[in-house]
Amino acid sequence: MKRAIYPGSFDPITFGHLDIIKRASKLCDELIIGVLNNKQKNPLFSIDERVSMISELTENLDNVKVECFEGLLVDFAKKKDAQVIIRGLRAVTDFENEIQLAQSNKVQYPELETLFMTTSLKYSYLSSTVAKEFASYGGDISLFVPPQVIPLIEAKFNNKEK
Ligand code: ADP
Numbered sequence: 361m362k363r364a365i366y367p368g369s370f371d372p373i374t375f376g377h378l379d380i381i382k383r384a385s386k387l388c389d390e391l392i393i394g395v396l397n398n399k400q401k402n403p404l405f406s407i408d409e410r411v412s413m414i415s416e417l418t419e420n421l422d423n424v425k426v427e428c429f430e431g432l433l434v435d436f437a438k439k440k441d442a443q444v445i446i447r448g449l450r451a452v453t454d455f456e457n458e459i460q461l462a463q464s465n466k467v468q469y470p471e472l473e474t475l476f477m478t479t480s481l482k483y484s485y486l487s488s489t490v491a492k493e494f495a496s497y498g499g500d501i502s503l504f505v506p507p508q509v510i511p512l513i514e515a516k517f518n519n520k521e522k
Contacts, residue, residue: 361389361390362387362388362389362390362443362444363388363389363390363391363392363440363441363442363443363444364384364387364388364390364391364392364442364443364444364445364446364475365391365392365393365394365433365436365437365440365442365444365445365446366380366381366384366391366392366393366394366445366446366447367393367394367395367396367429367433367436367445367447368393368394368395368396369395369396369398369401369403369410369488370393370395370410370413370414370488371401371403371404371405371410371488371492372404372405372410372413372488372491372492372505372509372512372513373410373413373414373417373488373505373506373509374483374486374487374488374491374504374505375483375486375503375504375505375506376448376450376479376480376483376486376487377448378417378418378506379479379480379483380446380448380477380479381393381418381421381424382421383477384446384475384477385421385423385424387475388423388444389423390423390424390425391421391423391424391425391446392424392425392426392427392440392442393414393418393424393425393426393427394427394428394429394433394436395407395410395411395414395426395427395428395429396428396429396430397428397429397430398430399430404492404513404516405512405516407428409512410428411426411427411428413508413509413512414426416508417506417508417509427440432468433445433465434465434468434469434472437465437469437472438469442472443471443472443473444472444473444474444475445462445465445472445473445474445475446474446475446477447461447462447474447475447476447477448476448477448478448479449476449477449478449479450479450483450484450485450486450487451484458474458476461474462474462476486504490504491504491505491513492513495513495514495516495517496517498517501513
C-alpha cells in the first residue's frame with residue numbers, strides 16, 4: 361500500500377493544486393492532502409476553512425483524504441506511515457527551496473521519498489498568492505480558483521474593506 365502526502369498551505373486551493381491532486385491520486389493507493397497549520401504565516405483562511413474547501417472539492421476522489429498538521433512534515437509522514445511526499449514544481453524559482461526541503465526531509469527520514477510533479481502548462485503561473493492579489497483588487501479570479509472558492513475569497517476582501 362503506497363500512501364502519499366501532498367503537503368501545502370492551500371491558502372486557498374487553486375486549479376494548480378487540484379490538477380496535482382488529481383494526477384497524484386492516480387499514482388498511489390491513498391493520497392493525504394496535508395494542510396499545514398503554520399503559526400508563523402498569517403493565512404487568509406483558517407485551517408478549518410481550508411480543510412473544508414479542499415474536502416468539498418475532492419469528495420469525488422475516493423482515495424483522497426484531507427487532514428491538517430502542525431510542525432514537521434517528517435513527523436506527520438511517520439505518524440501516517442506515508443512513504444511518499446508529493447510536491448509541485450512550477451518554475452526554476454520553486455526548485456531551490458524544494459530541493460533543500462526534500463533533502464532535509466531525506467536526512468531526517470531516509471525511507472521517505474519526495475516526488476516532484478511538473479505543473480500543467482496552463483497553471484504554471486498560478487499560485488494562491490496570485491489569486492489573492494487579483495481578488496484584493498476586485499479582479500476576475502475565475503481562471504485561478506474553482507467556482508466554489510470565489511465567493512469565499514471575495515467575502516474575505518469585502519470584510520477587510522469595511
Ligand atoms: P507551500 O506553502 O507549502 O508552498 P502551497 O499551497 O503554496 O504550499 O503549495 C503546495 C504545493 O503545491 C507546492 O509543492 C507547490 O509547489 C505546489 N503548487 C502550487 N501551485 C501550483 C501550480 N500552479 N502547479 C503545480 N504545483 C503547484
